[in-house]
Structure formats: C-alpha cells, structure tokens
Amino acid sequence: MSGSGSGADDGATAPGPQPRRRGRPRRSPQDAGPGTRERILQAARDEFAERGYDKASMRGIAKAAGVDAALVHHYFGTKDDVFAAAIEVSFEPVLAVSAVIGRGGTEGIGERLARYFIGVWENPATRAPLLAVVRSALTNETAAKVLRTFVLRRLLERVAAELDVPDPTFRAELAASHMVGIAILRYVIKAEPLASADPERIIELVAPTLQRYLTQP
C-alpha cells in the first residue's frame, strides 16, 4: 500500500541496455517478458480478493506481480479496468455454464446447475476470485457495475438462451440469486448449519428449486 516495493529496479531484468530514468526505474512493456500480463492478473485477483476493491491498490498489485505500477497501467489502464479484466478471467468457469446447461437438455438441468455452482465454490482456486468480486461489488459502485454489466448480463443471457419458459432471463436470475445467497451464507458469513453441510445435501434440496425456475411454465 504504502509505496514500498516500487523502489528497486525492475529494470534489472531487462535484456538490453536502457537509459536510466530519474526516480523509479521502470520496465518498458517490451521487456516485460511473456506471462507478465497473466502474472499481473493473478496478482490483481489476489489483491482484490484479500483487500476488496476500495483498499486494493495499483501499487500493491504491481508489487505482488514483481513489476512497476506503470506497467500495470500500460497493460490495463485504470484500476477499474484491471478489476474488470481480473474478474472476467475469474468468471470464466461460471460463464462456462452454458456448456453445462446445453448438455442433456432441460431434464436434470436443476441438479447439473446446482452441482456445477457448488463445485465452483467448493474449489478454493475458483472460490477466491469469486469472493473477491462479491465482496468488492457489495461495497463499491464501480465494482458493482462491472459485475452487473460484464458478468451477470452475459451469464444470465447464456442461461436464458437455453430455456423455454416465459421471461427466461428473470427465471435464470432467480436461480442465480439462490446460488449467490447460498454462497454468501456458506462461504462468506459461514453461518451454520449451512457452512458445514455436505455439498450433496445442498444439491439435493436446491436442485428441484432450480429445475422449477428454469423449466416450469
């Protein structure tokens, strides 16, 4: 946060000779090396997950990625842009939901969806970035807007496209709202008995709800 970490010389890793600047030396985009973009995104996800949108800083992200803050700006632009890019990757497993739905038609769609979402949340690797987004979106209007426009709209439209019910987007959103609420009580608030419940028991009870929202006329 505090400006530590920008000190030294990311330039040390540069291949060729570079003119030394006054103040902080910086990597130019050309010498950032392969994988830098991914490393920054990973650092951004971690930073947003741990600190939430408001407290996360470009400098903290840059430090964790081992690059200069200017490079983060170069790749992504503003903090909002970094956030949008970071959560877009985070939501890839969630957005893959249309494949889950498409497979097998609407029979058993409720259980497949419940199992898929619980699986995404049970996996620590996919849970952390989701938590980051949810936490940020609940306390910051910019983050909420990113979630609303980048993620939810696409997610809901993909699910809705597979449905044969009136108001399919509304139906998909009701199903999503239930999964969001479960995630919040189980993984964020850690309210018992839901927090310790066997995932299979949750799926068993929730599947018929999702099935009804997504298929019942």
Added chain:
Amino acid sequence: MSGSGSGADDGATAPGPQPRRRGRPRRSPQDAGPGTRERILQAARDEFAERGYDKASMRGIAKAAGVDAALVHHYFGTKDDVFAAAIEVSFEPVLAVSAVIGRGGTEGIGERLARYFIGVWENPATRAPLLAVVRSALTNETAAKVLRTFVLRRLLERVAAELDVPDPTFRAELAASHMVGIAILRYVIKAEPLASADPERIIELVAPTLQRYLTQP
C-alpha cells in the same frame, strides 16, 4: 479510522464532578438527556449503512448524533458493541418473523414469508439498516460474526421452531439464503431484470420454493 477518537478519556464518563479538560468541552452522560441512546443508535445505523463497518468511525457516529465520542463509548463500549446494538435494532422487523410464521400454520407459509421479507426490503426505512449489515458483514470478519451470532442464529431458530421437517434449521437457512440472494441482486447489485421486477411477481415465483423448504419432508 486513524486513531482519532481513541485519544483521550473515557474517564470523562466517571460519575461525580469532573475537571474540565483541555480541548473540546464535552457532555457528560448525566446531561445527555433522554433519547440520546436512540440518537446514537440512529447515527450509528446511518454511519454503518453509508460507510460500511471498516470505514465507520466512533467519532463520525458521535458527530452525527451531536455528542462526544466518549459518550458513545460510555453507552455502548467498543465499535463492535455499537455495531451489534445498531444492527440488533435494525433486525427487529426481521426477527418478528416468527409472528408471521406462527399465524396460520404452515399452509401458505411460503407466500407469507416471501411477502414479509420483500416488504421489509421494499421499505426504505428498513432496507437501509439491512444493507448496512450485509455490506459490513461481507467485508469485515467482526461484522460477519455479529451477524452470524446475534441475528442469523436467532432468526433461524425462531423459524425452525415452527417447522415440522427434518433439519428445520438447515431448511430455514436455505429459505433465508434465497431471500438474501434476491436482496443482494435486486437492491445492492441492482441487476436487471430482477431490480425492476414487480414485487408481486417475485413473491409469486419464490413462495413455492420457500413453501417446499419449510414444509416438505
């Protein structure tokens, strides 16, 4: 946040005559007058609602209530204690749920519950403090613990006591999770089409879900 407000002297609240200190003159509890406690609680709810747990300060609450920070400490103790007291009042309408459930038995319980919760959230006076708690609990472990122990446990136990199903607390919590998820997508993230949906349409679709969780063996 910055350590302001911790400076001096909760000792100012000691009984008996007090030496005047340097700096701001302060009201002693004796001259706080009737309604002070309520005014502080109201200010606390507003402060937590607007700023979230982390950013809310005892000093900000005191200022909004027109009292000294030491008086807030005197009445409530720490910031955690103020938070707990503030949200306890906020949740009174929610905790009144057992009356809603008790009335009329389990027939139609799903619709009564859905209507009751949507009503609490549609009313700006009750929505604001609920939003405050949800926002705070999602970003702060202390606030999450307060919500978990003071509110959810009591709420769920009251609802569970009225039910005749296996694992009634788990069932009540699944119902609660759906209402929490709807509240978050509709009122916090403001995701469409749920954000603009007619409350009656939400109740109509959600009631059977709650009914099933709370009554189906």
